Amino acid sequence: MLRPPPGQGQGQGRAVGSVLKTPKGTRDHPPVQAALRERLLGSVVACFKRHGAAAIDTPVLELRETLMGKYGDNAKLIYELQDQGGEMLALRYDLTVPFARYLAMNKITNIKRYHVAKVYRRDNPATTRGRYREFYQCDFDIAGQFDPMLPDAECLKIVHEILSDLQLGDFLIKVNDRRILNGVLAVCGIPESKFITTCSTIDKLDKVPWEEVKNEMVGEKGLSPEAADRIGEYVQLHGGLDLIEQLLQDPKLSQNKLAKEGLGDMKLLFEYLTLFGITGKISFDLSLARGLDYYTGVIFEAVLLQQENDHVEDLVGIGSVAGGGRYDGLVGMFDPKGRKVPCVGVSIGIERIFSILEQRVKASGEKVRTTETQVLVATPQKRLLSARLKLISELWDAGIKAEMLYKKDPTLLKQLQYCENMGIPLAAIIGEQELSDGVVKLRDVATRVEVDIPREGLADEIRRRLEP
Amino acid sequence: MLRPPPGQGQGQGRAVGSVLKTPKGTRDHPPVQAALRERLLGSVVACFKRHGAAAIDTPVLELRETLMGKYGDNAKLIYELQDQGGEMLALRYDLTVPFARYLAMNKITNIKRYHVAKVYRRDNPATTRGRYREFYQCDFDIAGQFDPMLPDAECLKIVHEILSDLQLGDFLIKVNDRRILNGVLAVCGIPESKFITTCSTIDKLDKVPWEEVKNEMVGEKGLSPEAADRIGEYVQLHGGLDLIEQLLQDPKLSQNKLAKEGLGDMKLLFEYLTLFGITGKISFDLSLARGLDYYTGVIFEAVLLQQENDHVEDLVGIGSVAGGGRYDGLVGMFDPKGRKVPCVGVSIGIERIFSILEQRVKASGEKVRTTETQVLVATPQKRLLSARLKLISELWDAGIKAEMLYKKDPTLLKQLQYCENMGIPLAAIIGEQELSDGVVKLRDVATRVEVDIPREGLADEIRRRLEP
Numbered sequence: 027m028l029r030p031p032p033g034q035g036q037g038q039g040r041a042v043g044s045v046l047k048t049p050k051g052t053r054d055h056p057p058v059q060a061a062l063r064e065r066l067l068g069s070v071v072a073c074f075k076r077h078g079a080a081a082i083d084t085p086v087l088e089l090r091e092t093l094m095g096k097y098g099d100n101a102k103l104i105y106e107l108q109d110q111g112g113e114m115l116a117l118r119y120d121l122t123v124p125f126a127r128y129l130a131m132n133k134i135t136n137i138k139r140y141h142v143a144k145v146y147r148r149d150n151p152a153t154t155r156g157r158y159r160e161f162y163q164c165d166f167d168i169a170g171q172f173d174p175m176l177p178d179a180e181c182l183k184i185v186h187e188i189l190s191d192l193q194l195g196d197f198l199i200k201v202n203d204r205r206i207l208n209g210v211l212a213v214c215g216i217p218e219s220k221f222i223t224t225c226s227t228i229d230k231l232d233k234v235p236w237e238e239v240k241n242e243m244v245g246e247k248g249l250s251p252e253a254a255d256r257i258g259e260y261v262q263l264h265g266g267l268d269l270i271e272q273l274l275q276d277p278k279l280s281q282n283k284l285a286k287e288g289l290g291d292m293k294l295l296f297e298y299l300t301l302f303g304i305t306g307k308i309s310f311d312l313s314l315a316r317g318l319d320y321y322t323g324v325i326f327e328a329v330l331l332q333q334e335n336d337h338v339e340d341l342v343g344i345g346s347v348a349g350g351g352r353y354d355g356l357v358g359m360f361d362p363k364g365r366k367v368p369c370v371g372v373s374i375g376i377e378r379i380f381s382i383l384e385q386r387v388k389a390s391g392e393k394v395r396t397t398e399t400q401v402l403v404a405t406p407q408k409r410l411l412s413a414r415l416k417l418i419s420e421l422w423d424a425g426i427k428a429e430m431l432y433k434k435d436p437t438l439l440k441q442l443q444y445c446e447n448m449g450i451p452l453a454a455i456i457g458e459q460e461l462s463d464g465v466v467k468l469r470d471v472a473t474r475v476e477v478d479i480p481r482e483g484l485a486d487e488i489r490r491r492l493e494p
Numbered sequence: 495m496l497r498p499p500p501g502q503g504q505g506q507g508r509a510v511g512s513v514l515k516t517p518k519g520t521r522d523h524p525p526v527q528a529a530l531r532e533r534l535l536g537s538v539v540a541c542f543k544r545h546g547a548a549a550i551d552t553p554v555l556e557l558r559e560t561l562m563g564k565y566g567d568n569a570k571l572i573y574e575l576q577d578q579g580g581e582m583l584a585l586r587y588d589l590t591v592p593f594a595r596y597l598a599m600n601k602i603t604n605i606k607r608y609h610v611a612k613v614y615r616r617d618n619p620a621t622t623r624g625r626y627r628e629f630y631q632c633d634f635d636i637a638g639q640f641d642p643m644l645p646d647a648e649c650l651k652i653v654h655e656i657l658s659d660l661q662l663g664d665f666l667i668k669v670n671d672r673r674i675l676n677g678v679l680a681v682c683g684i685p686e687s688k689f690i691t692t693c694s695t696i697d698k699l700d701k702v703p704w705e706e707v708k709n710e711m712v713g714e715k716g717l718s719p720e721a722a723d724r725i726g727e728y729v730q731l732h733g734g735l736d737l738i739e740q741l742l743q744d745p746k747l748s749q750n751k752l753a754k755e756g757l758g759d760m761k762l763l764f765e766y767l768t769l770f771g772i773t774g775k776i777s778f779d780l781s782l783a784r785g786l787d788y789y790t791g792v793i794f795e796a797v798l799l800q801q802e803n804d805h806v807e808d809l810v811g812i813g814s815v816a817g818g819g820r821y822d823g824l825v826g827m828f829d830p831k832g833r834k835v836p837c838v839g840v841s842i843g844i845e846r847i848f849s850i851l852e853q854r855v856k857a858s859g860e861k862v863r864t865t866e867t868q869v870l871v872a873t874p875q876k877r878l879l880s881a882r883l884k885l886i887s888e889l890w891d892a893g894i895k896a897e898m899l900y901k902k903d904p905t906l907l908k909q910l911q912y913c914e915n916m917g918i919p920l921a922a923i924i925g926e927q928e929l930s931d932g933v934v935k936l937r938d939v940a941t942r943v944e945v946d947i948p949r950e951g952l953a954d955e956i957r958r959r960l961e962p
Binding site for chain 2: 045046047048049050052053054055056057059060061063064075076077078079080081082083084085086087088089091092105106107108109110112113115127128130131132137138139144146148159160168170172173176177179183187298301302303360362396397398399412415416419422423425426427428429432433434448
């Protein structure tokens, strides 16, 4: 099967042997990174479990048609598999569409689930800022018909807990509602056909000043300057309950059915968030639009704030680290009869957070342990390999995390150096004397203190010493 | 972009709406299956960590050329991605080749790592027997130049521990060495060009009687009946140290350099396995050949035995659940200068084991919990939603796994039923009386016993109650 030579890959090729690299926009996780990621994902999953979510898993591969028509323009970023006979397949783009497919396929109308897994996007990678073509998503979603805003409020509480737990510094969670946004556009005289494209311009307000946004609206999107100005009066607003009350009294907006519904729910949401004690980090922000088509109600996005010189004025957003919202129509797109299952969910942007943690660990000089070994089984003299093998076997069988060097006769120095390099806290040393006494010398690697322990009590003593 | 209609997928399609299915040979894991899998993988990973392995992760996508030329005939089972511009990509077929690529790329000559992740094979699925196109592999490998047979023995100890821990019933670990097998073929007069194809015939001895194997050797592979008989005398042998000693004295085999090396190492391996106390489940089996090209030394495979009517004679192999061996040449295939890194490793066949566990749980009627929720926050009267939200927020912030119903005014019966359905052991009930007394009624769902607990001590009391 001959193929044309690959375009992009070629430049990085070699004349001889294999090209030694991972695909563009992907990376290996060596042990230190894998350990950090385990720590990070552990913290996120702990939060999801704290909120009673069950895990599910779906395949990385989906039928191509399952993904098509769900991502708007972003469909071009979907990886497709070669037609090797059989079904047309693609790699999942996110975890939300497969979740909706799963619900419709199994006629599930009520579930709270989390899913931590890799997704794939043929995007332009920016790996230093944590943007990859293969990356993890951590999703928590609540599906089902419930009383308004209760699941939505819990999603925001989860974002608040995760970002607080990870101690990433100050953050802000922006909240809006697609119904309010659509209501604003309607009362500003924008035709419905221009809602989506106008929203994508509004979404830029967190990065560029209003004047530029207005220019784009008028120049590129064909709005009148007056309409743009009317929009500008709304979308530059952000605040809390006061703002919601003010807009509920707004002569124009209060006449729009959708906006009124959205504002009523936003008020309820803020009441619940007040009871959770987290409104201090929540901002009702009318410029928040979010890219994806499928949102139908509340939308939100969390950004980290970089505090410089303790001036609150200098807070600069360094990017979104979580986002989500309500999508009540997506499951219905998969159901043959169009039956809807209301859903709300949140996705944690784990790669950006991981980049931050990685840099922080590097800066702190912290030595990350990559293994959990509790004890190295060592011998001080030669010809004691059998003794080491017997002892380590006893420890493994007793559930102790133990290693030994794969050498017949290593020096004690080499063995102790291995402990220091790998951060192994204890060494169980067994020599001629210990063998005949029926004991093992247990050495604390840091303090170098050695104590003889009866062999049958060794596992318990190791456990006792390493209790947290 | 028009495409021809997919062949295989078509029959399962619908006239209207999306095809609601996962790709052929893949499956979703609903909460019960995800929970069982977490239990299973947890046990396997615990063993890998007990042996001091670090985690690594590599991408699901690899450059096509990284995978090519490593899997012999099985290369046709590799999933390839469409050429969408850029590099030619494929989905990984196993975790071993990416591991070797990782070692060569980073010039790592010494590591003990585990990797639990999905791999992809366009094989004929047999999902009832746990054979999928997307499935998990759990690999443990030791790379580095060490004293002979020490890492190899640890790999076998790991298989023994995992299969014992999982209580899958009786099992047998077959061991052989590629050098012994090649030596046998050489002394039986087989030309080296026929080694691999003859091996693949020998490998069938665990499923069909010798006569059939012989017929294939003579009829299909073109060996003389005499040569086949000579091979038959060897490959039907299995045993322990005695057999090794016997073959070391074998007039023909002892003259073959490779076989002698292999037998010497096999003897050493059995000495180590004796010290580990596991030879009872190890069989030196000259018919074990293993499919993959890259093995160079010790090879092994674990099979579960089904014991019928307590007759040891009736033991029937129900398939391989773990396998591995030594592959000293694979990393060198990636190194521009061909530098070798000796490696030995084991892969746990988690899908088959998972099928068995799933069936066993089904048969036992065990109700698998899919969440870890410790307490449901409940109210006995109406208009107490605020009290529930405040209390649950306190519990979450104290690290308690807590849920509430997403209803403003659910009945107490509904709330308690939810506890029973989901296996939630406790309910924290807060009503008018409790609010004014500053207490919470903590109910044991199983016994229905209720005790008033001061609100500030609730989290601690819940933790105390649920201590293992």
